[in-house]
Amino acid sequence: MGTVAKNKWVKYVFMKKSTALSPYLPETRMMSQQSLWGLLERHRHVMVKPVWGSRGRGVIQVSDLGHDRYAIHYESMKTVIQGRENTYRYIKSKTGSAQYMVQQRIDRPTIHKQPFDLRVIVQRKKNSSRWTVTGKVIKVAGKGYIVSNNTRSSGKLLKFNPGIKSSTISYLPAAALEAEIDKVSLLSVRRLEALFPEHRIYGLDVAADRQGRVSIIEANLFPAMSHFRKLKDEKTYRRILSYKRG
Known part of the structure; x- marks a missing residue:
């Protein structure tokens, strides 16, 4: 299971085949010149991300500025490149021979001008088929970064309600948004259960866009618990931990 469990492309393809789940997954392709330019033409902004990566390592944002100019945002570095050939060569200098995917970028809302998404923990107990959302945390990207991984970008972690209230989507009913996030998260793990029948915990990276539409960015089978320790949310x-033990 280990190899498949960490392969983002395999999980995406399997989830995308679900009619119920498909609308909540951003368009994603294996990285090639054709897929990069095709998705950029449709969406103007894409994320180039490693198939085997974790914790935000190696993620590159590419934006079409028009007039054959492309903005590249990698770690905290931003650069503008003229021409497709030069742009692709630059991206390949960062990705090397590793397998990468290209994914439609979700237009994430912001908190203090920094984009954010969420980590949602979904679990079931031993000998139980009932999945439960057991934890949720808002991850705010650090200044100058696009990735929200707390360690990589020195970003912030916030509880759900205070985070939404201080964000650019504070006008949305927080309870309704949370219910939608929970619904989509549970849809995801019920789908993945068919691929990993013995697994009991998932960490889902979930994003709402600026209109509150929910998307699943990716699913992790071995989520770190450090978010909740750093947040000092002892109850969550x-x-x-009780679900992991039981």
């Missing part, structure tokens, strides 16, 4: 942390 204990609940997650």
Whole structure:
């Protein structure tokens, strides 16, 4: 299971085949010149991300500025390149021979001008088929970064309600948004259960766009618990641990 469990492309393809789940997954292709330019023509902004990566390593944002100019945002570095050939050569200098995917970028809302998404923990207990959302945390990207991984970008972690209230989507009913996030998260793990029948915990990276539409960015089978320790949310942390043990 280990190899497949960490392969983002395999999980995406399997999830995308679900009619119920498909609308919540951003368009994604294996990285090639054809797929990069095709997705950029449709969406103007894409994320180039490693098939085997974790914790935001190696993620590159590419934006079409028009007039054959492309903005590249890698780690905290931003550069503008003229021409497709030069742009692709630059991206390949960062990706090397590793397998990469290209994914439609979700237009994430912001908190203090920094984009954010969420980590949602979904679990079931031993000998139980009932999945439960046991934890949820808002991850705000650090200044100058596009990735929200707390360690990589020195970003912030916030509880759901305070985070939404301080964000650019504070006008949305927080309870309704949370219910939609929970619904899509549970849809995801019920689909993945067919691929990993023995697995009992998932960490889903979930994003809402600026209109509140929910998307699943990716699913992790071995999520770190450090978010909840750093957040000092003891109640949630204990609940997650109780499910892991039970």
